Each structure stands twice: as structure tokens, then as C-alpha cells.
Amino acid sequence: MSTSQKDHAVQVHTTQAAEFEARYRALHEDPYRSTFTYGRKKIETLLDGLTATLARGTRALDVGCGTGFNVQRLASRGFDVVGIEPSPAMRDRARTLNPGLQVDDGDIENLAFPDASFDFVLSIEVIRYLADPQRGLSEIARVLRPGGLAVVTAAPLLSLNGYALINALTSRLQIPTFTKVKHSFMTERGARHAMSEAGFSRVDVHGVFLGPWQGLGRVSSSALAATLRLLEPLDDMLSDRPGLRNLTNHLVLVGTR
Numbered sequence: 001m002s003t004s005q006k007d008h009a010v011q012v013h014t015t016q017a018a019e020f021e022a023r024y025r026a027l028h029e030d031p032y033r034s035t036f037t038y039g040r041k042k043i044e045t046l047l048d049g050l051t052a053t054l055a056r057g058t059r060a061l062d063v064g065c066g067t068g069f070n071v072q073r074l075a076s077r078g079f080d081v082v083g084i085e086p087s088p089a090m091r092d093r094a095r096t097l098n099p100g101l102q103v104d105d106g107d108i109e110n111l112a113f114p115d116a117s118f119d120f121v122l123s124i125e126v127i128r129y130l131a132d133p134q135r136g137l138s139e140i141a142r143v144l145r146p147g148g149l150a151v152v153t154a155a156p157l158l159s160l161n162g163y164a165l166i167n168a169l170t171s172r173l174q175i176p177t178f179t180k181v182k183h184s185f186m187t188e189r190g191a192r193h194a195m196s197e198a199g200f201s202r203v204d205v206h207g208v209f210l211g212p213w214q215g216l217g218r219v220s221s222s223a224l225a226a227t228l229r230l231l232e233p234l235d236d237m238l239s240d241r242p243g244l245r246n247l248t249n250h251l252v253l254v255g256t257r
Contacts, residue, residue, distance in 0.1 A: 005182045006109070009129035010086045012181045017067065017089035024069045032225040035161075035214050039249050042208040042239075043124065043153060044073075046252055050151055054079070054120060061118045063108050063140065064126035068094030075101055079120070084111070108136040116145040121152075128155040128183045137198035137253075144257040150200070152253040157185035158246040160212040177218065188245045191253050200255030207245030208252055210235050 013020070023036050031041035047070075056078030065071050065083030067090055074081040075098065083098070084106025085091040094103045106112060108126055121140045127133040133154065140150050157164050164185045169175070171182035186194070188205045195203040211231065217224040228235075239248050 005131045005184075006129055009181050012179060013066075014087040014089045016179075017087065017093055020090065021067045021093050024067060027069075030225070032228045033221055034224070035209075035217050035249070038228050039209045042235075043250060043252060046206060046208060047122070047151060050149070050254060051077075051120065054149070058119045059117070060120040060122065061111075061113070061143065063106070063111070063121060063123040063136075065094055065103065066090050066124075068097040068103060070122055070124065071098050071101060071103060074122070082118075084108075109139060111139045111143050113143045115142055116148075117143045119145055119148050121148070121150045123150075123152045125153050125155075127152060128185070129181070130184055133184055133186065134194050134197060137194055137255075141199035141255065141257060146257055148257045150253075150255045150257070152195075152255070154186045154191055154251045154253055155183050156207075156246055156248055156251050157187050157190075159249055160210065160247045161214050161249055162212065163214075186251060188251060191251055195253055195255045198255070200257060202256040204254040205245060206252040206254065207239045207241075207248035207250070209249040210239040210244060210247060211249070 026033055027037045027040050031037045058079045060074050060079040060081040062070050062081060062083040065085045068083060071081055071083040071094060083094055083103040085094055085103060086105060086107055091103055091105065121144055123140060127136045130136050144150060167183045170178040170180060174180050191205050192203050213224060213227060216227060238244055245251065
């Protein structure tokens with residue numbers, strides 16, 4: 001039996017658990033050192049604003065919590081948070097980082113929770129590994145209470161980094177320095193439609209991190225850091241403007257149930 005796109009991504013991430021943990025440590029130390037950490041910095045800044053009005057005790061679910069970075073952040077704000085992660089190695093690291101908190105095995109396409117279980121659901125860089133992101137979005141909507149908030153990231157089809165075209169090749173061939181795993185991509189319009197079809201009554205889509213800087217990072221991390229710092233004010237001004245969101249490195253889908 002062939003391995004599904006999702007299952008293959010889980011296998012790949014299991015081998016990369018230590019790398020992801022190191023990347024999140026680097027996010028605290030210097031978020032400009034890579035496009036990964038800079039993109040996460042921008043997502044986390046947006047996330048903080050979106051959740052600023054949520055009260056302590058908010059029942060939260062982190063779907064595909066990885067090494068537990070956001071489980072820790074949400075718990076530190078007083079949220080009653082549960083993390084789910086299908087990769088055993090990632091899950092073990094998340095439990096080590098968050099002793100006493102609930103981090104379980106779980107599948108975004110079949111969430112093991114009753115309807116309307118959570119006030120807030122977060123899913124960072126997960127639906128890009130689904131052959132049909134709609135199934136995961138529908139499950140997220142199902143476990144949200146009426147009025148609940150979901151924040152989900154997606155890979156933009158038209159990003160200036162050109163990764164949709166690159167992935168069409170690297171998902172088929174093993175190319176040095178690239179991970180062989182297939183991604184799914186969305187446009188802003190497609191993301192809005194998918195969220196509405198999933199059952200969200202209100203949908204907003206934000207663009208995060210504008211620019212094709214991955215290649216520069218492969219050449220020189222110091223040059224990348226200098227460039228990102230220099231252009232950050234311009235990035236902040238342009239990345240979430242209508243017409244430019246599709247060109248960014250991350251689409252952030254925000255849905256109210």
C-alpha cells in the first residue's frame with residue numbers, strides 16, 4: 001500500500017524532531033537567522049494580537065503541535081490547552097517541554113474530541129501536508145464551540161518564494177538540501193472558500209512575510225539576517241495588503257465558528 005501524503009509527512013517530521021526543536025530555540029535567540037524563524041516570528045506576532053482578548057481558562061487545542069512550542073506559550077497565558085501530534089518523536093519532545101500538560105497522539109482529519117469541545121483551535125503548518133485540506137478544516141470547525149476562534153496557516157500557491165513550483169519537483173525527486181515531501185497550496189480566495197465550506201461564519205485571511213529570501217539564506221545566514229532586519233518595516237507595511245497576500249510566505253486563516 002502506498003504511503004499517503006499526510007503519513008509520509010509524519011514520517012519525515014519524526015526524523016526532523018531535533019531540528020525543529022533547535023529551530024524553535026533559535027526563534028528566541030535570533031528570529032532573523034533563517035526564513036523559518038522569521039516566518040514563525042511574524043506568525044506569532046499576529047497570533048498574539050488575534051488572541052489578546054481571550055481570557056485565562058480558555059479551552060484551547062493545538063493541532064499538530066510539533067515539539068510543543070505553542071502549547072507552552074498558550075499555557076503560559078493561562079489557557080487550558082491540549083496538544084495533539086501524530087509524530088512520536090515530536091510528541092515526546094512536546095511532553096518533555098510541557099510536563100503535566102496533555103499532549104496526545106492525534107489526526108487532524110479525525111479529531112478524537114466531541115463536537116464543540118474548544119474555544120480556540122490553533123494549527124500551524126499542518127494543512128499544507130494534507131491532500132485535501134478541506135477535511136482538516138472541517139474537523140477543526142466541528143470541535144469548536146459556537147463563537148469559537150480558529151487560526152490555521154496555509155502555504156500560498158503564488159508566493160514569491162516560488163515554492164509551489166519547487167515542490168512540484170522536490171516532492172518527486174530527492175534533491176540535496178531539500179526535503180522530499182509533497183505540499184498542498186492555497187490562494188487567498190480558495191482559503192476563504194474552504195473555511196466557509198468547513199462551517200466558519202466569519203473568515204479573515206492574512207498574509208505574513210513577503211519576499212523570496214530562502215535562496216539568500218542558503219548562501220549566507222548573516223546576509224539574510226541583515227536583509228530581513230533592514231526590510232522588516234516594509235514587510236510589515238505590505239505583506240497583509242489586499243492583492244499582496246497571495247505573494248507572501250504564509251497565509252493565516254482566521255475563522256469564527
